[in-house]
Amino acid sequence: MTAQAIPVRRMPFSVPDTADFHPVYLAGNAGFSYAMTGMGLYVALLEPFIVKSVRRVLDRVTDPGLREAADRFSRQEAQHYQQHERFNTLFFSRDYPGLRERYERLRGDFERFLAEKDDRFRIGFVEGFEANTTQGALSLLGRGLLRHPATDKALGSLWEWHMLEEIEHRNIAFDLYEHLFGGWPYRALMCWRAQHHMATFIDDVTAIMNPRDIREFGDICRITSKDRTLRLLSRAVPRVKSMLPGYSPHRYELPAAVQRLADRLTSQATSVS
Numbered sequence: 001m002t003a004q005a006i007p008v009r010r011m012p013f014s015v016p017d018t019a020d021f022h023p024v025y026l027a028g029n030a031g032f033s034y035a036m037t038g039m040g041l042y043v044a045l046l047e048p049f050i051v052k053s054v055r056r057v058l059d060r061v062t063d064p065g066l067r068e069a070a071d072r073f074s075r076q077e078a079q080h081y082q083q084h085e086r087f088n089t090l091f092f093s094r095d096y097p098g099l100r101e102r103y104e105r106l107r108g109d110f111e112r113f114l115a116e117k118d119d120r121f122r123i124g125f126v127e128g129f130e131a132n133t134t135q136g137a138l139s140l141l142g143r144g145l146l147r148h149p150a151t152d153k154a155l156g157s158l159w160e161w162h163m164l165e166e167i168e169h170r171n172i173a174f175d176l177y178e179h180l181f182g183g184w185p186y187r188a189l190m191c192w193r194a195q196h197h198m199a200t201f202i203d204d205v206t207a208i209m210n211p212r213d214i215r216e217f218g219d220i221c222r223i224t225s226k227d228r229t230l231r232l233l234s235r236a237v238p239r240v241k242s243m244l245p246g247y248s249p250h251r252y253e254l255p256a257a258v259q260r261l262a263d264r265l266t267s268q269a270t271s272v273s
């Protein structure tokens with residue numbers, strides 16, 4: 001992926017009215033909807049951490065192409081978290097007891113990583129997350145769940161754009177880690193660490209939100225044992241793959257639909273740089 005293939009799009013998304021919001025907003029599936037709600041909350045704090053972590057090492061990147069790509073990667077992530085902060089008002093407007101506290105605890109984790117950990121940890125952590133989202137994005141877009149008839153159009157579009165750009169910048173954190181540090185065992189450790197950190201947060205916020213939503217909206221919000229099994233599998237497979245010594249995001253063959261989606265989103269953007 002060249003730097004030019006990482007366009008920074010500013011998107012004109014509208015956040016739905018809080019009064020119209022239903023917690024099962026993706027494909028009529030509770031397990032999937034809560035997983036993406038948790039992810040939307042997680043990335044609003046993770047992605048500022050990505051931007052800061054990458055900017056701290058940019059001056060040490062001696063390959064000009066990688067330096068430009070890393071700058072574009074961090075600018076895409078900056079757009080993502082700003083959009084998610086807007087959409088996350090939907091979840092916070094429901095005033096779930098304990099949600100704000102869990103979110104602030106997550107903010108504290110990233111502040112601590114910035115203050116106390118080293119660049120190798122931070123870039124390793126970023127790559128651990130990116131190795132997961134690339135696989136999740138290809139699966140999500142391939143299954144068409146974000147354009148399902150029972151998917152909320154605004155939230156589906158938000159995630160479609162975000163997942164597409166995760167695919168566009170899939171190589172950059174990996175290349176940064178290899179360029180600056182290298183070393184498989186530590187990369188594998190950080191894949192485990194980052195993906196476990198995200199999964200724990202998503203499980204915690206699901207446990208906070210779900211019981212109240214079941215009381216208010218009924219059984220459609222109930223997460224089934226099949227949902228739980230799928231959630232475990234959708235975590236375990238990418239985690240193991242990303243931890244293997246031979247893992248590289250450069251190996252992915254992208255379906256033609258990915259480029260068509262990229263072109264459509266570029267045409268819908270209010271600006272592209």
Ligand SMILES: [Fe+2]
Pocket residue numbers: 043047076077080162166
């Ligand atoms: Fe992102």
Ligand SMILES: [Fe+2]
Pocket residue numbers: 077130133165166169
């Ligand atoms: Fe990303």
